[in-house]
Amino acid sequence: MLxxxxxSVAYDGVPAVRNVSLALPDGGVLAVLxxxxxxxxxxxxxxxGLEPASAGRIAWDGQDLARVPTHKxxxxxxxxxxxxFPHLTVGRNVGYAxxxxxxxxxxxxxxxxxxxxxxxxxxDRLPATLSGGERQRVAxxxxxxxxxxxxxxxEPLSALDAGLRERLAGDLRQILRAAGxxxxxxxxxxxxxxxxxxxxxxxxxxxxxxxxxxxxxWRAPADxxxxxxxxxxxxxxxxxxxxxxxxxxRPTAPAVAVRRSALSVAxxxxxxxxVRSARATPEQVxxxxxxxxxxxxxxxxxxxxHPAVGESVRLDVDVSRLAVLRTxxxxxxxxx
Amino acid sequence: xxxxxxxxxxxxxxxxxxxxxxxxxxxxxxxxxxxxxPDGAFDPGAVAEVLTRPRVRRVLGxxxxxxxxxxxxxxxxxxxxxxxxxxxxxxxxxxxRAVLLVPFVLPTVVVGVAFKQLLGESGPLGSLGLDGTxxxxxxxxxxxxxxxxIRVVGSAWESLDQRPAEAAxxxxxxxxxxFRTVTIPALRPAIVSAASVVFLFCAAxxxxxxxxxxxxxxxxETEIYLLTTNLLDLQAAAALSILQLVVVSVLLAVxxxxxxxxxxxxxxVVARPRRPRLVDVPVLGATVLLLLFVGVPVLTLVAGSLQxxxxxxxxxxxxxxxxxxxxxxxxxxxxxxxFSLRTAVDATWMSLLLGLLVGVVVTRxxxxxxxxxxxAALDGFFMLPLGVSAVTVGFGFLxxxxxxxxxxxxxxxxxxxxxxxxxxxxVVRTLVPVLQGIDDRQRQAAASLGAGPLRTALTVDLPVIWxxxxxxxxxxxxxxxxxxxxxxxxARDDRPTVPIVIFRLIGHPGAMNYGMALAxxxxxxxxxxxxxxxxxxxxxxxxxxx
Numbered sequence: 039m040l041x042x043x044x045x046s047v048a049y050d051g052v053p054a055v056r057n058v059s060l061a062l063p064d065g066g067v068l069a070v071l072x073x074x075x076x077x078x079x080x081x082x083x084x085x086x087g088l089e090p091a092s093a094g095r096i097a098w099d100g101q102d103l104a105r106v107p108t109h110k111x112x113x114x115x116x117x118x119x120x121x122x123f124p125h126l127t128v129g130r131n132v133g134y135a136x137x138x139x140x141x142x143x144x145x146x147x148x149x150x151x152x153x154x155x156x157x158x159x160x161x162d163r164l165p166a167t168l169s170g171g172e173r174q175r176v177a178x179x180x181x182x183x184x185x186x187x188x189x190x191x192x193e194p195l196s197a198l199d200a201g202l203r204e205r206l207a208g209d210l211r212q213i214l215r216a217a218g219x220x221x222x223x224x225x226x227x228x229x230x231x232x233x234x235x236x237x238x239x240x241x242x243x244x245x246x247x248x249x250x251x252x253x254x255x256w257r258a259p260a261d262x263x264x265x266x267x268x269x270x271x272x273x274x275x276x277x278x279x280x281x282x283x284x285x286x287x288r289p290t291a292p293a294v295a296v297r298r299s300a301l302s303v304a305x306x307x308x309x310x311x312x313v314r315s316a317r318a319t320p321e322q323v324x325x326x327x328x329x330x331x332x333x334x335x336x337x338x339x340x341x342x343x344h345p346a347v348g349e350s351v352r353l354d355v356d357v358s359r360l361a362v363l364r365t366x367x368x369x370x371x372x373x374x
Numbered sequence: 375x376x377x378x379x380x381x382x383x384x385x386x387x388x389x390x391x392x393x394x395x396x397x398x399x400x401x402x403x404x405x406x407x408x409x410x411x412p413d414g415a416f417d418p419g420a421v422a423e424v425l426t427r428p429r430v431r432r433v434l435g436x437x438x439x440x441x442x443x444x445x446x447x448x449x450x451x452x453x454x455x456x457x458x459x460x461x462x463x464x465x466x467x468x469x470x471r472a473v474l475l476v477p478f479v480l481p482t483v484v485v486g487v488a489f490k491q492l493l494g495e496s497g498p499l500g501s502l503g504l505d506g507t508x509x510x511x512x513x514x515x516x517x518x519x520x521x522x523x524i525r526v527v528g529s530a531w532e533s534l535d536q537r538p539a540e541a542a543x544x545x546x547x548x549x550x551x552x553f554r555t556v557t558i559p560a561l562r563p564a565i566v567s568a569a570s571v572v573f574l575f576c577a578a579x580x581x582x583x584x585x586x587x588x589x590x591x592x593x594x595e596t597e598i599y600l601l602t603t604n605l606l607d608l609q610a611a612a613a614l615s616i617l618q619l620v621v622v623s624v625l626l627a628v629x630x631x632x633x634x635x636x637x638x639x640x641x642x643v644v645a646r647p648r649r650p651r652l653v654d655v656p657v658l659g660a661t662v663l664l665l666l667f668v669g670v671p672v673l674t675l676v677a678g679s680l681q682x683x684x685x686x687x688x689x690x691x692x693x694x695x696x697x698x699x700x701x702x703x704x705x706x707x708x709x710x711x712x713f714s715l716r717t718a719v720d721a722t723w724m725s726l727l728l729g730l731l732v733g734v735v736v737t738r739x740x741x742x743x744x745x746x747x748x749x750a751a752l753d754g755f756f757m758l759p760l761g762v763s764a765v766t767v768g769f770g771f772l773x774x775x776x777x778x779x780x781x782x783x784x785x786x787x788x789x790x791x792x793x794x795x796x797x798x799x800x801v802v803r804t805l806v807p808v809l810q811g812i813d814d815r816q817r818q819a820a821a822s823l824g825a826g827p828l829r830t831a832l833t834v835d836l837p838v839i840w841x842x843x844x845x846x847x848x849x850x851x852x853x854x855x856x857x858x859x860x861x862x863x864x865a866r867d868d869r870p871t872v873p874i875v876i877f878r879l880i881g882h883p884g885a886m887n888y889g890m891a892l893a894x895x896x897x898x899x900x901x902x903x904x905x906x907x908x909x910x911x912x913x914x915x916x917x918x919x920x
Contacts, residue, residue, distance in 0.1 A: 050743050088818055089741075108821035109830070115822035121815045125837040134833070135823040184824065 039063050040085070040188055040222070045094035047077070047084045054080040056244040057094070062188075062237070067214055067221045069235035069252075071228055073267065077244035078224045079192055085222060086115045086190050098187065114186035118193040120177035122165040128152070128176050129161030135184040151179040154213055171202045178210070182217055189214070191223040195230055207233040228269050232256075240264050261365050265295035271336045272296050275366035281331040283362070285309045286355040293366035298324065300359035301337035303345060307354035311335075313345045327351060383745070387735045387752055390728045394756065394798075397791050401770025402615070402762055408773065409612015424613035430597070433614075437593040440508065440583070441576035444515035448572050449565070451516065451667060452523025454660035459524065460532040462654060463647035470665070471524075472910035476903045477668055478521035479849070481856030482581025483873040484895040487880060488675040489514045489586055491892065498674060508591055514582040517671065519572040520664060526571070530564035549653070566628075574625045578618070578763055581858040581873070585880070594618050595859070599765045603863075615766045626757055672899070679892035683885070690886075690893035699884030704868050707875055707894050714855055714871040714898075720790035721797060721854035722847050728794065729801030729846060732756045736802075737809040753806075760799035764859025768792060772863055789871070792860040797850035804846040805839065812838055841912050848909035852902045872898045 040062040047055040055077040062068045072078040083089045085096060087108035096103045103111060114135070122131050129148050130137075136144035152158055155175040165173060174194060181189055194210065195203045211234045214221050225231050231238055232252060239249040240260070248260040259265035262273035274282050275293045283290055285308040301309070303325070311329035316339075318324075323339040337353055345351050410418060424430055458464075459471045477485070491497050493505045504510050538560070542552045580595045587593070589600060594614050601611040650658060682689040694707040703710075736753040740746035759767070771792060775781070812835060820830040858873040865874050872894055879891035 049741075086818070086822055088821075108818065109824050109826050111822075112824070113822060115819060117815050117819060121813065121819040123816065123820075123833060123837075134820075134825075138824045138829065180823065190822070 039099055040220070041095075041097045041100075042081075042085070043095045043097070045081070045084060045091050045096055047080050047089050048092045049080075053092075054244055055084065058241075058246045059094075060239060060246065060249060062220060062222060064220050065218055066237055067211075067219075067223065067235045068237040068239060069223045069225055069231035070239045070241055071225060071231045071267070072241035073226055076241040078226075078241045080244075081241070082115075082190055082192055082222065082224045085188075086113055087111050088115075112184075112186055113188040113190055114181035114184070115190040116174075116177050116181045116192065116194055119197050120165075120173040122173060122176055122180070124165050126165075127161065128157070128163050128165065128168070131165065131176055132161075132179045132183055134180060139184060141184070147183065148179075151183055154182070154216070155179045156209070170198050171206060174198065174206065175209075178213065182213070182219065185217070185219075187220065189219050189221040191221060193225055194223065196225065196227065203227075203230065204233075210234050228267065240267065242267075257361060259295060259361055259363060262293060262295065262363060262367070265361055265363060269297070270295035270361060271298040271300075273363065273366075274332065274335070278332045279366070281329075282309075282335075282355065282360075285353075286357050286360060288357065288360075288362070291362045291364070293363040295361040295363060296335065297359040298336045299338050300356050301327070301329075301335055301353045302356065303337065303339035303343060303351050304354035305352060307352035309353040309355065311351060311353060313347050313349050313351055316345060316347060318344065325351075327353065329353065380745075383735065383738070383748070386731055390731045390735070390756065391752075393728060393791075394759075394795070397771070397775075398759055398762075398767065398795055401774045402619075402766055403770075404774035405608075405766050405770040406612050406616060406619075408608040409610075409616070412609050420609055421613040421616060424610045425617065427610075430610065430614070433592050433594060433597045434617075436508075436591055437577055437595075440511055440515060440591075440593060441573050441579075443512045444519065444576040445569055445573045447512060447516040448519040448523050449569060451660070451664045452520045452568075453527060453565070454657045455520070455664045456524045456528035456531055458650075458654070458657050458661040460528040461647055462650045462658075464650060464658075467647070471528075472907050474524055474664070474668065475521050475910055476906050477518055478525075479852040479856060479902050479906050480518070481858065481873045481876075481895075481898050481902065482518075482579070483585060483858050483876045484675070484856070484899050485514055485517055485671070486582050486585025487876060487891055487895045488671040489517070489582075490880070491678045492671045492674040498670075506586070506588060506590070508587070511583055511587040511591055513667075514586050515576045515579050517668065518579075518582070519575055520668070522572050522575070523568045526568035527561060527564045530561055534560055570625050570628050574622060574760075577625075578622070580763070580765060581877075585877070595763050595765055598763055598769075599859075599862075602765070602769045611766075611769075615763060618763055618766075622760075622762065623758075626754075626760065675892060675899070676896055679889065679896045682889055690889035691897075693886060693890050694893055694897070698879060698882065698890055699886045703870070703875060703878060705870065707872070707890065710870050710872050710875045711894075711897065713869055714873075717790050717793065717871060718851050718854040720787065721793035721857075722851045724790060724794035725797040725801045725850045725854075726843065726847055728798055729805055729850075730843070732798075732802050733805035733809050737806055739814045753802075756802055757799050759795045764792075764796055764857070765863070767795065768860035768863030771860070786869075789861055789864050789869075790854070792864055793854040793857045794850070796857050796860060797853040800853060801846040801850050804842055804849060808839055808842045809835070845909045845912045848905045848912075852905045852909075855898065855902050855905075 042058055042060040045055060045058045046053060058081060070078045070081060080089060084091050087103065087106065091104070123134070126134070132151050133144045133148045136147060141147065148161060152160055155178055157172060157175055160172070165176065168176065178194070195206050198206060207230050214234070223234060236252060237250065238252045238255045240247045240255065242263065247264055248255055256268060259268055259270070265273055273293055273295045279292065279294045280290045282294055282296065309329050309332065311327040314326045314328050314334060316323055316325050318341065323341060323344050325337045325339055325345065326334055327337045328334050339345060409421060410416060412420060455474065459467060459474070489510055490505065493499050493502065493510050495505065534557070539552050539556045542556045547555060577593070578595055579593065580599070583591070583593050583596050584599070587596070592600060594617070598611045598614050601607045601614070679690050680686055680688070696706055697703040732752070736749050740749055771788065816834045817830050820833050825833060856873060858877070861871050862874060862877070865871055876891045876894050876898070879887045879894065
């Protein structure tokens with residue numbers, strides 16, 4: 039079990055991570071989500087032992103790791119771009135940590151790992167001959183080879199293109215589950231975090247903003263900036279929030295985060311507004327509607343019902359696509 | 375910086391710092407102290423007085439003029455060749471590139487002898503009357519430094535991104551306009567860097583100036599030699615050394631800022647050379663001219679060495695087993711050659727060991743600004759031998775390392791240590807870009823998989839560094855074989871190196887002695903050239919690029 043207690047990391051006296059406390063139980067997969075510059079990678083490097091913590095305690099199963107160098111921590115680190123050793127074949131890359139520990143029968147283990155990541159028969163190839171996705175799979179197999187106590191993943195999929203990223207994220211989740219690995223992943227992509235992890239920690243400006251089960255964080259973001267970062271389209275505050283919540287039949291709150299699909303065109307909807315723009319996508323029509331008492335919001339319509347700009351429409355509110363926020367302020371500047 | 379990191383940095387840096395402290399700072403400091411504290415009292419006014427002497431002012435003028443002219447000549451000859459050899463495809467291109475790297479490491483004395491043979495009264499170009507003129511000195515200096523220009527500018531030109539030029543062409547720029555508006559600005563850092571280094575080398579040139587210019591056309595470096603050995607005017611010598619140190623530090627700083635070495639860790643995009651076209655004829659013509667400029671003195675030297683009294687003969691080479699006419703030497707040349715080789719081997723491992731430690735110390739990733747400053751300061755510190763006159767170092771050795779606990783005058787290691795220091799900056803400059811090119815995350819990946827520091831170095835650093843290390847070894851070996859400035863002070867008469875023997879032979883009357891000097895020059899040049907050709911086969915881009 040990984041425990042971080044009040045961890046701070048500073049570069050040249052400038053704090054990059056401030057007072058972060060986290061716990062990750064064995065077998066759990068935690069995604070640390072945050073925009074670039076939020077200190078999430080620094081936190082990961084501190085756990086790996088590549089940066090010293092300026093304050094606080096990083097411990098594994100109760101043992102303080104401050105004096106344990108990287109290579110003795112038993113945490114495998116997988117980089118954004120894999121960092122395979124270019125002069126070693128795929129097989130020797132994967133078997134690297136096994137050879138360090140003089141594990142017998144490493145060839146069989148390498149074959150097994152390559153099968154796990156779907157690269158059977160690649161053992162004799164050199165990293166330079168692989169595609170980006172294949173390289174990341176090899177890096178993953180290499181990191182998993184000696185069954186690390188903790189797997190650290192630094193933006194493992196962000197160097198890949200969108201389609202491949204989605205597919206590999208699913209594979210990654212399966213592989214981690216199958217191996218029962220405890221993992222800490224850093225990413226700026228919330229979709230990736232949702233696919234791979236079961237717990238989520240959101241960081242902003244070096245501090246931990248929110249941490250919990252993925253679904254819980256998703257349902258109740260801590261503040262507007264977190265909501266926007268998690269993929270909510272807009273955050274309504276004050277009277278706008280009250281009006282939107284009233285239409286949904288909910289008690290009033292300081293702010294509410296709405297997904298794009300929370301409002302949809304319906305003949306009997308409680309809200310009325312004027313269409314400001316409309317754009318058809320393969321699945322639905324995306325609208326921006328100026329709603330009386332709320333202001334401009336995003337909404338969707340079915341493809342067979344394409345309202346024109348300037349047309350008046352009625353909107354229905356889907357309660358499951360709203361998140362009620364306890365505060366209407368917090369970190370907007372860091373996002374926009 | 376944590377205490378532990380500071381301790382690690384210190385432990386690695388301690389060895390090289392101590393060596394450089396004892397064998398460089400101490401001798402040079404001792405030399406300067408002699409000048410600034412002439413009678414135990416601090417007297418900087420005397421230094422200023424020295425700089426106003428008419429002869430010293432003439433020497434300063436000569437140095438600046440020679441170095442500037444030789445730099446311009448090197449650029450004029452080197453730039454077309456840099457283009458032709460790196461961007462055009464023609465037969466023997468690789469061989470020519472290797473051959474044109476050789477002059478830089480040819481022993482200075484050998485080059486002096488070759489130009490003397492070419493321009494002397496009985497030489498093929500004797501009728502031009504250039505022997506003993508400034509022109510001869512400038513030609514000799516340019517002969518060496520053309521290779522620096524080709525190397526530095528050529529490797530920049532080779533990996534120049536073609537797309538901006540293509541974009542300019544697509545916008546309607548003619549080839550000449552593309553060259554003027556895109557290519558030249560992109561190459562400017564490399565050209566300025568090459569020019570500043572060449573100027574530095576020319577200003578500190580010793581062997582060539584001494585053999586071709588004699589005492590009449592002295593430069594700062596030969597004047598220091600003259601003042602210390604013949605006139606025993608240490609104060610004036612120290613004054614010149616101080617001036618040299620200041621000028622050189624400034625030039626080094628400029629060159630360092632503009633350093634344009636291709637980063638070998640990043641996969642360089644090397645443009646495919648294209649077939650020469652009609653517009654390339656002037657460039658190819660200039661390259662042929664350069665080949666003549668480099669080849670003719672060498673061929674004259676070889677031809678001269680094969681003639682005895684106008685007849686073709688191997689007599690000069692056979693005479694290398696003896697000590698020359700009128701007992702010019704104490705030991706046969708063959709023995710000096712054996713001693714030279716042994717010395718070079720020692721100097722090579724010393725400079726490699728030091729250079730590797732320095733390289734590791736200055737390239738490790740810094741965690742804090744303070745640490746970064748310390749590493750940058752160390753980097754600059756280890757470059758100092760590049761700019762301090764070898765003569766000053768050599769003489770400083772004599773006057774500071776002569777009493778216990780550092781009584782090393784008779785130590786067999788004195789000459790190799792001095793030569794290792796001369797080669798050190800070149801070794802460091804070859805290794806540092808390579809070590810810098812290694813992505814630190816490779817080391818972190820190895821560490822996170824359980825590899826300790828040693829194992830990490832074996833996995834990540836060694837596969838990248840072994841070739842440059844081998845190349846640096848060859849480079850250091852060649853430099854050590856030809857080193858003349860410091861060795862001329864330190865080598866004992868009964869244990870001379872070949873450059874010392876050659877210098878003694880040309881200064882000693884007797885036809886046979888001169889012939890032997892030619893033959894010994896050919897042997898030494900052939901050995902260095904062979905080493906350099908092997909180095910070139912390793913294809914390490916940072917060799918000879920500063």
